[in-house]
Amino acid sequence: MKFQLNTLLAVALFATMAFVTSCSDDDDADPALYDRLGGIDAISAVTDKFLANVAADSRINGRFEATVAEPARLQLLRNNLIDQICQAAGGPCAYKGKTMAEAHAGMNITADEFNALVEDLVAALDFYDVPENEKSDLLGILGPLQSDIVGK
């Protein structure tokens, strides 16, 4: 009886140590960019600010006027943008829109227009004081899309 109790205590102690150790390992792991950005609410806020920036930007707002003028199309654009950022940042979203190449085929977007869009996105990130690391990580993920968008 005493032997069984000692064995049980030893197993419980070992299990506790293993649990604590594994939990410590989890704490050391880098959280996903999605969590570091602040989750879906933060991404949604940045996206809305980005849309307002674009709509107020005379360099490119003409490209988006027809879309933002209709509520259903605006919602889809907004949701697609949030999904795209959320998914790229490792979040629980699934982007279901067209690929960037398909979506921009035939539009002949110029490098200046693309740069203006990126400026508006950076301004939105700065408005919410997104830290430099997270900003760089996000722009690093979205930047390569330029080749699918410009001059197509």
Added chain:
Amino acid sequence: MMFAFAGLLTYANLRQASPTERIEPVQLSSFVFDKSLSNTERTQLENAVMTLEGITAFTISKEGNSASAVYRMSQLTEGDLAAFIGRTASRHASVKDLQASGTGCPVHAVGAAFGRMLTTLDFRN
């Protein structure tokens, strides 16, 4: 017809829905001022508008002669927003009539309407 609807209903409730579908929809309106704002006036107006219940984003153009707002339609109307902006900025702020047709960002109306229908049929929302 009923089978088609039943199929659509099943798909709407079994597909992988995105968390974004649960976010409250917003509206975007643009306003034009009869006179450009100074830098001080811009800051004052931006700060004031962002205190409104329902506003999610507000940006004044670099030229200071127009602004765009994103807001929840359940809490704010375009008319109320225009009136508030005009009063606060001491300017006449008219709603910019956005053209719903034309070339540009290819979010198509049919796709948008279908997506909205799926969200409505999804009982998980």
